[in-house]
Amino acid sequence: MSNLNRRTFLKTSVLGAAGAFVGNRLIGAEKLSPASMGRKQGSVIRRKLGNTGIELPIVSFGVMRADNPALIPAAIEAGYEHFDTAHVYQNGNNEKMLGEVLKDYPRDSFTIATKVPPEEKDKKTGHLLSGSTKKAFLEKLDISLKRLKMDYVDILYAHSISSRQAVGFEPILDALQTAKKQGKVRHIGLSTHRNEHEVIDEAIKVGVHEVILTAYNFKQDHRDKIKDAIARASQAGIGIVGMKNMSGGSMGKDSERSMNFSAALKWVLNDPHVHTNIPGIINFQQLKENFAAMENIDLTREDKEFLYAASMEEGIYCNGCETCVPSCRKDLPIADMMRAYMYAYGYREMKKAREVLDEHRITDNPCSDCSVCTVSCVKGFDVPGRLADIGRMGRIPHDFLV
Ligand code: SF4
């Protein structure tokens, strides 16, 4: 749909279409129109998503933690065009929420991405195992399309790829290509939040993936390696989408420093090889703040001071490098538990934190019977302390978690 048609449609239809679904929560949508926020026409920075032919505003909408459907029409009204979800988010309810809202919009007026996880993965190496079949992957895609009430998605990612082996794993590559041939997806790719630079370089070599969604933020110790790999992929024509831009959502449980979300987002947006970003949005305030970064990515003096000071602190974001794992006397899944810790103390997402603990059957402090810790973290995290903090959550009844 051309920009002009999109605007005309939004002007005449968006309020009616969304109003039927969200009732009085639509008030937020009216307040976020570009005109009411003083946006000048043509001021949004847009970038081409590699060779896909898709062009997007540099800020998109990470829907993962959003559960208020009124945010979606408000976002469209404000100028967001791209929505990112996944098969597993909120046990499928995230895709259902999007499907319910977006069914009232012309299919070509938005870009949607979802992610399907390969079935079986070695937790230590990240390698995909024989249970990750083409059939299982395509069945999950069909479920996702049904939830989204769509015939196709614009981008389909193999979810959470973390090793070179997993990038080139034939059954999943075959499933992605088959889905594209069947017209169920327009473009195929992968998402990665561990060993990102290796995964990206392998994807360039394999030559099948058209879009890569990668964790990328100013708190990653290996951010320079990711930056270089992103540049190589972008130059090879692969579309690059950034995620985890907020580096854990807070500076940590005991830090007195608040996260400067705008500075963290603008830091990523200043990399021209990142074509769009999907910061997680859960309320109208965040919608509005991220909206501002669509047209101005200049880092202010205050932003730079924050980035400088915050990069000195250990923070909450685990690199996922697993450097610590071989030295743990109990072989604990430390990186995953640090992820649970980040969900709990960074994003205040207790349910998500608990999901990770349940996956590893952690129900209490896993270090309680270990007298001396032999682990050392490259970021200086107090690993046993954090494991004790997060392990306690394993005892809390599911009903108490939000
Ligand atoms: S806890 Fe530290 S060493 Fe271990 S994976 Fe995370 S950042 Fe790497």
Ligand code: SF4
């Ligand atoms: S204290 Fe915990 S993290 Fe440290 S070595 Fe023992 S089990 Fe591993």
